[in-house]
Amino acid sequence: MAERLMVALDFPNAEKARSLVASLQGIPCYMKVGMQLFYAAGPDFVRELKDKGYSVFLDLKMHDIPNTVRGGADSITRLGVDMFNVHAAGGTAMMRAAREGAQEAVEENSSLSLPLIIAVTQLTSTDQRTMNEEIGIQGSVEAAVVRYARLAEEAGLHGVVASPLEVQAIREACGPDFRTVTPGIRPAGSSALDQARILTPGQAIAGGSSYIVVGRPITGAADPREAAQHIIEEMMNA
Numbered sequence: 001m002a003e004r005l006m007v008a009l010d011f012p013n014a015e016k017a018r019s020l021v022a023s024l025q026g027i028p029c030y031m032k033v034g035m036q037l038f039y040a041a042g043p044d045f046v047r048e049l050k051d052k053g054y055s056v057f058l059d060l061k062m063h064d065i066p067n068t069v070r071g072g073a074d075s076i077t078r079l080g081v082d083m084f085n086v087h088a089a090g091g092t093a094m095m096r097a098a099r100e101g102a103q104e105a106v107e108e109n110s111s112l113s114l115p116l117i118i119a120v121t122q123l124t125s126t127d128q129r130t131m132n133e134e135i136g137i138q139g140s141v142e143a144a145v146v147r148y149a150r151l152a153e154e155a156g157l158h159g160v161v162a163s164p165l166e167v168q169a170i171r172e173a174c175g176p177d178f179r180t181v182t183p184g185i186r187p188a189g190s191s192a193l194d195q196a197r198i199l200t201p202g203q204a205i206a207g208g209s210s211y212i213v214v215g216r217p218i219t220g221a222a223d224p225r226e227a228a229q230h231i232i233e234e235m236m237n238a
């Protein structure tokens with residue numbers, strides 16, 4: 001079950017991230033490297049995690065013209081990561097380009113395997129009002145997420161990032177093999193902070209999430225190891 005927990009290493013430097021990783025030693029969770037850590041510590045830290053045996057999700061949320069995303073996906077795949085993401089809002093041509101870039105890297109290097117390529121739908125910090133009034137997408141968040149999920153599937157991607165609240169609708173639209181990666185996870189009693197569409201770890205797993213992404217409830221805990229173990233227990237009992 002711990003393999004379905006992705007810990008978001010949102011830290012300003014390698015030293016702080018390394019210390020959190022050390023505190024979780026022996027727990028076979030996925031490690032997620034996002035913009036803050038990657039822009040500071042770069043590819044070397046990703047390789048360090050791979051050398052330690054971790055599965056790595058490189059969360060850089062690419063959103064650019066297809067040619068640029070194809071190149072980005074090629075470079076990311078050469079780092080040997082297990083998963084990376086792009087924004088579904090970039091459209092199917094961009095998502096296809098991400099897949100092609102990753103495939104080209106694998107074809108040129110037989111030691112690599114194709115990473116899971118995942119499309120971000122609506123950020124879990126976005127609520128209904130923001131989506132309708134600011135972003136300008138009408139209808140429910142669930143409908144918008146499902147529409148993006150269908151586009152991602154059509155483009156040959158392996159799954160989506162969404163809130164656990166939308167997992168059932170995504171599964172109905174895209175089937176059981178299509179991965180759902182769900183941030184917006186808050187253990188009972190912990191603060192939502194900037195997240196808008198949240199569920200507990202147990203609710204997310206019971207609802208069918210393939211992976212749950214957890215950052216501050218672990219990284220900001222007084223005892224991160226205990227917090228992670230608690231979450232894994234809750235996942236197992238779900």
Ligand SMILES: O=C(O)c1cc(=O)[nH]c(=O)n1[C@@H]1O[C@H](COP(=O)(O)O)[C@@H](O)[C@H]1O
Pocket residue numbers: 008010034059061085120122123124125161162183184185195213214215216217
């Ligand atoms: O792609 C992501 O990982 C992501 C997408 C999304 O819609 N919402 C979201 O919170 N995330 C990431 O998931 C993590 C959630 O962290 P916490 O809110 O601290 O648990 C952060 O690293 C976010 O960048």
